[in-house]
Amino acid sequence: MAHDPSLLDFNISPELQEMGELLHEVCRNEIIPRRLELDEKEEYPFEIFKKFKEAGLPAIMYPEEYGGAGLGLFASILFAEIVSEYCLGVNTAISATKLGALPIEHGGTEEQKKKYLSAFASGEKIGAFGLTEPNAGSDVPNLSTTAVKKGDRYILNGTKQWISNSGVADVYTIFALTDKSKGPRGMSCFIVEKGTKGLSYGKLEQKMGIRCSHTRQVILEDCEVPEENLVGLKPNRGFIHAIQTLTSSRPAVAASAVGLATGAYKEAVKYARAREQFGKNIINFQAVQHMLADMATRIEQARLITYRAAKYAMAGHPDTAKYSAMAKYAASETAVAVCNDSLQLHGGYGFTKDYPIEKMYRDAKILTIYEGTSQIQKNEIGAYIIKESATLK
C-alpha cells in the first residue's frame, strides 16, 4: 500500500495544546519532586494519581460517551510523551490502565464499555492487561491459560507473567483459551475484577528501571468469572482483540520513548551549558555539539514517525500495524541511545543519583522489550516488506 501524504499533517488543535500545557505543569509540580524517592522505594505513584485525578487528566485518554474528554488517540500520544519526559515509571503505571481498557474499547459490549471505561476515565479504577505468560512472551500464540465454561460462569486457570499494575489494579483484562483445538484463534478475553475468588498475585518484581510501576504475576486458580465478563460476549475473539490492542497502543509506547528521550536530551543540554572544563563550558566543544545534534535529530525523527503512526491508527488505515511497529522500534531504540549519550555527557556525575539521567538511563531499556521487543517489531515490518514486494513497481 502506498503511503498517504495527507496523514503527515498532524493538526494539533488548540484544545490539545492547552491540555499539554496543563499536563506539563502538573508533572513539574507532582513528579519531579517525588520521582527519585518513588524509584528508590519501589513505591507505586498513588499520590501522583490522586493529583492527576483531581485535575481530570485520566479522562484525556477516553471517548466522550464513556466519561472521557473525547480528544482522540492523539491526546493519548501527547499524554504519554509529556508524562514520560518527567518519569517513564509513572507513565507506565498510568498507561497500563489504558492498555487494560483497550480490549474493552475495541471489542466490549456497550454495557461493558459504560461500566469499565467510565471508571477508568474518572480515575476511580486502575486497570491491567494480562497477555504474557511464563512460556509465551514474544510467542503470544503459545499461551496456555484456559477458560472452561461451567453453567453461567467461566473457570480460568493459568499464570500471567510481567503484568504491569498487577496487585494494584481493580480490573484485569485476561486472555485465555476457550477452544484449545483452534490454537490462538480459540483465545478469548475476560474482565476479571480484584477480589474474584481464585485471583492472586506473584511477588513484586525487582526491576532495574521503571521501579515505581509495579510488575507481578497474575495467578488464576479455578478463578470463576461470570459469563457477562467475556469481552464482547462472543468467545474466540481474543486474538483479534489482542492484536487490535497492541497495534493501537504501540504508538503510545513510541510516544513515551520520545518523551523520555526529550527529557534526557534537555538534561544533557542543561549540563553541557553549566559544566566547565579546559576554561570553557563543554557545550562549546564541537564534539559535544555533534552529540547533541545527533540526539536532537534522532528525537525529531522518532517523533515524526510516532505521530504518523498515530494518524494511521486514527484513520483506521490498513497499514497501521506496519507504522506502529516502525514507530515503536525507532523511538525505543532512540530513547536508549539518547539516554546513553546524555549520561556520557554528564561524565562521572551522570553515574550517580545526583542527576536525573541515572534513572532515565535505567528506565529506557524496558522500551525495547515490553509490548513486543525490537526484534518482534522488525519481524512485523519484515512481513509487510515481503507482502509489499509482490506488487512493488
Ligand SMILES: Cc1cc2nc3c(=O)[nH]c(=O)nc-3n(C[C@H](O)[C@H](O)[C@H](O)COP(=O)(O)OP(=O)(O)OC[C@H]3O[C@@H](n4cnc5c(N)ncnc54)[C@H](O)[C@@H]3O)c2cc1C
Ligand atoms: C517491566 C515489564 C512490564 C510488562 N508489562 C506487561 C503487561 O502489562 N502485560 C503483558 O501482557 N505483558 C507485559 N510485559 C511482557 C512483555 O511484553 C514481554 O516481556 C515481551 O513481549 C518479551 O517476552 P519475553 O520476556 O518472554 O521474551 P522472549 O519472547 O523470551 O524473548 C527473548 C529474546 O528472544 C528474542 N526473540 C523471541 N522470538 C523471536 C523471533 N521470532 N525472532 C527474533 N527474535 C526473537 C526477543 O526479541 C528477545 O530478545 C512486561 C514485561 C516487562 C519486563
